[in-house]
Amino acid sequence: MKLSKIGFFFLGILGLSSCDNYLDITPTGSQLVSSTQDFYELVAWPNRAYPINNFQYLVDDQWMKESNVIGVTPNINTINFLFQDDADRVSRLNSSSMYNQTYKYIGQWNNIISLVDESTGDADLKQLAKAEAKIFRAFDHFLLVNVYAKAYDASTAATDGGICIMDKYDLEAIPTKSTVQKVYDFIQQDIDEAIPYLQETPGNVYHPSLAFAWAFKAKVHLFKREIAEAKTAAQKALSYNDNLLDMVALAAQGGPTVVNVPAASNPEVLSYMYMTGYNEMNFGYSYIISPELTNMFKSADDKRFTLFFNTTNNSLQDAAAGTSYYSMTYTRFFFPTVGIKTPELYLMLAECYAREDNFAEAISTLNILRKTRIAGDAATLSVPSTRKEAMELVINERRKELPFGFHRFFDLKRLNIESDYQKTIERKFPIVSQAVPQETYTLAPNSRMYIIPFPLDVMEKNPNIRLNTDEVVPF
Structure with missing residues (x-):
């Protein structure tokens, strides 16, 4: 059995069938993949990306420059930013990089899982390659x-529409949509x-560690509100890696402009x-945070804010609106935006x-984290007397701690299932411009906007895939 690394990559894409786009690309050049080591190396995928542009403004933490909204032809960003849940999202999502790329990665994981046993090499390495591919396959699902x-709701998950489970390398597959419960069962x-x-x-x-795997397990249990299991998994993950970067000490040394913290560090x-x-x-x-989140940071000398965000530059934001934007170059500080990092373990x-x-x-657990972010007595929170107060602090x-990527979007969705923690987001806009009257836009906890429509090109290819909302498909 021999495959080229490039050819292998494209087989993974084609193997997604109707869950992804077909790509009319013929690979040129090849490097034979015949050993178990080759398959193991294919698990490592540097620069793996998960674009959030279809939903990044459906949160209370992100903001847009007013000139990118006022007078602009409506697009998915402006619709999401203004919480226009009666707008036509479906026709504006002809394709989705998030959807296509994630299933592309799943195709690669399935290829490894399906084919590595036929390769030449050590049996333990084959098992390791399959295990690593499985943990990434679960993460992508x-x-x-x-x-x-x-969001997962134990009372309805068995009937809630989910996504396609792609569990094997099969060029002929025409997948069907599984329920949310079945997807979570597969992930676990x-x-x-x-x-x-x-x-x-x-x-x-670029290979997954035990710390990552246990952290991911904790996250899945937490999203299902299986609290005892989530706690055990989080503690297990911390037993492998409990490192926190001391931003207070970093600030005392002059910050990341003086002491660089690139990805490897x-x-x-x-x-x-x-x-x-x-x-x-x-x-x-692209990474402007809202006046609300900016004000939350300003309550203390929080190094997560003072080291990395700009409040005064008016070229990228409307500074008078009270927003701020991330202004540190990635070569000076690597800021993990998706995936999992150790601070999230403490938070879980x-x-x-x-x-x-x-x-x-x-x-006490929150304060361990906060003392690496905030100097002095302000880092120490007092113990509240109710669960709701404690949860609000968390x-x-x-x-x-997790202002970008999927985190707030996912948190709003999962917390909106619970009446004690659900939130109706209010956004007053515009704040600076007087070109249009200021209005208050709201996003209800049960809004269908929290469920992103499948892209049209995917639904056109596969009639088994239809929306998980009541929006109209134009065919």
């Missing part, structure tokens, strides 16, 4: 189901089958993946303690 389907099966064979220290940073990173690519955070105009663990009414332990800390 997790992202897809949380973008294109309803992959995780549990993978963990026994993964390594604490993989061959390089950031001890918090558990998985190297991106929204767009290595240099994604260089584009400040704190949430588990809060949900178990162990408020002292929840706040949620607020998640917003400040």
Whole structure:
């Protein structure tokens, strides 16, 4: 059995059938893939990217420059930013890089899982390659189901429309859409089958570690509100990697402009993946945070804000609106935006303690993180007396620690299932311009906007795939 690495890559794309686009590309050049080592190396995919442009403004943390909204022909960004849930989203989503790329990665994981046993090499390495591919396959299905389907709700998951489960390398497959419950069952099966064979220290940073796998397991349980299991998994992950970067000490040394923290030097990173690519955070105009989040940071000398955000430059934002934007080049500091990092482990663990009414332990866990972000007494939170108060502290800390990528979008979706934590987002806009009257736009907790439509090109190819909302498909 021999495949070319380039040919292997494109077989993975074609193997997605109607869940992805067919690409009319003929690979040129080849390098034979015949050994188990070759397959193992194919698990490592540097610069793996998950674009969030179809939903990045459906949150309370992101903002747009007013000139990019006022007088502009409506597009998916403006519709999302103004929470226009009666607008036609479907016809504006002809294709989706998020959808296509994620299933492309799944195609590669399936190829490895299906074909590595036929390769020449060590049996343990074959098992390792399959385990690593499975944990990434589970992660990619997790992202897809949380973008294109309803958040997990145990009372309805068995009937809620989900996504296509792609569990094998099959060029002839015409997949059908599974329920949210079946997708989560598949994700958890992959995780549990993978963990026994993964390594604490993989061959390089692009291979998944045991810390990442246990952290991901914790996240899946947390999203299902399986709190005891989530807590155990988070603690297990921290036993492998509990490193936090001391931003207070970094600031005292002059910050990342003096002491650079590139990707390889950031001890918090558990998985190297991106929204767009290595240099994604260089584009400040894409990463403007809202007045609400900006004000949350200003309550203390929070190094997560003072080291990395600009409040005064008016060329990329409307500074008078009270917004701010990320302004640190990626070569000086690597800011993980998607995937998982160790601070999220502390936040997940704190949430588990809060949900178990162990408020002292929840706040102690938050304070461990905060003391690496905030100098002095302001870092120490007091212990609240109710679960709702403790959860509010955890949620607020998640917003400040995880401001980009999928995090807030996913958090809003999962928390909106629970009446105690659901939120109606209000956005007053514009704040500076007087070209149009200011209005208040709202996004209800049960809005269908939280479920992103499948792209039209995917639905055209496969009649088995239809929207998980009541929006109209134009064919």
